Amino acid sequence: MPIFAIVNNKAENTSGRHATLYLLPVPLSDVAPASVMPEHNINVARSVKHFIVENVRSARRFLKRCDRSIEISELSFTVLDEHTDPADVPDMLSPLAEGMDMAVISEAGCPAVADPGALAVEAALRRGFDVQPLIGPSSILLSLMASGFNGQKFAFEGYLPHDSGTRQRRLKEMTGRITREDQTQIFIETPYRNNRLIAELAKTLPGSMRLCVCSDLTGPDQKIACRSLAEWARASYNFDKIPAIFLLYK
């Protein structure tokens, strides 16, 4: 199939074996991996020996929870985090070039979404290796499903800007996209600022707009709280230091 030549057939593979870069999701909360992903992922965790990880300690813990019999000392871990120089990423893929599968593991959720793993994927695609995204928990997707907000059009914004002028402009832009484009807006905040963020939104945006706050998704304390900003302004709540994700919609 010549049309996929750029993607699949140019692998710089010195061994003859066609190696795969797996994108292996991690639970969002303190639950057994098998309860939040297909059995197939656990088999991938068992078979891969070379990992690109956001954090070595949490990756090891995850693998041990996948299967206690995994021998961590036999595995290689390379760190790809927000401090990594993008120029160093292609070299991380050398096991692939030798025909050995690799997996990307982030701190929580799906690799390459809201974390630095995308650089490894880009480098792998450029060099013609197979990339295999695996199914697992994503707070973005689960919160969108649970919110009842528009899932036909939505945007994930990451963190809002901190500088107050830029932040106000950004919130205004996002409100415009909700109203004019019917686009749900999804974003996150450093957990110790969660309460302040909710108060700020309730104070500065139209009271009829709805805010959904989801916390501990998939975990024992999962909460899905959707109400208008006018209701949030009157409500008592405490999301201090609790990882949460925020969704705004009309």
Add this chain to the structure above:
Amino acid sequence: MPIFAIVNNKAENTSGRHATLYLLPVPLSDVAPASVMPEHNINVARSVKHFIVENVRSARRFLKRCDRSIEISELSFTVLDEHTDPADVPDMLSPLAEGMDMAVISEAGCPAVADPGALAVEAALRRGFDVQPLIGPSSILLSLMASGFNGQKFAFEGYLPHDSGTRQRRLKEMTGRITREDQTQIFIETPYRNNRLIAELAKTLPGSMRLCVCSDLTGPDQKIACRSLAEWARASYNFDKIPAIFLLYK
């Protein structure tokens, strides 16, 4: 916990049992459900008797593939699709009010994302029922992971507008968001127009911009083709009538 009163404690529950609305994903391709979702989902499919579905036939087929011993004739199915009057949705939830769990099933992928299920979720949250989003395959999320494009900021656009003036304006807006906001743009097209869409993008947008086309995600013919629009303009390809998802990034 008073803060979740609006969400969790006002259920119009006549039976005393606190019922849950599950959002139950469906495979994207012709594979066994257990290969693309946690075992927990299969147990939910086995236990729930009342379903809100986009298409009755495909929902029945999905349930039978979850477990052949499920007795379809004992189940109730209510259709929630693009033709449903939103005013009819609250009544669909009457089993919840009687303390019986329900599940939303769409044609493919995750309910309430890029399909009409969100109306059922909104109605359930308003009436204080528990909503439980389950983990499963989403072409939006998998394609974003596999593309290597920016997963820290992205937008899902649904279908591009058909009217040529509106469409050109929308593409220009999306290109601006890629360049200025570093936001990956994700969209879909009616499959028989896929080839035309790729040609159009290659002709009208900057050649350095990258387009990733993902087809048959999770299936045996999965393809992830990422290249610059200049390369797409020279490439031969055929995605005619093949369900695909498109991602644009710089």
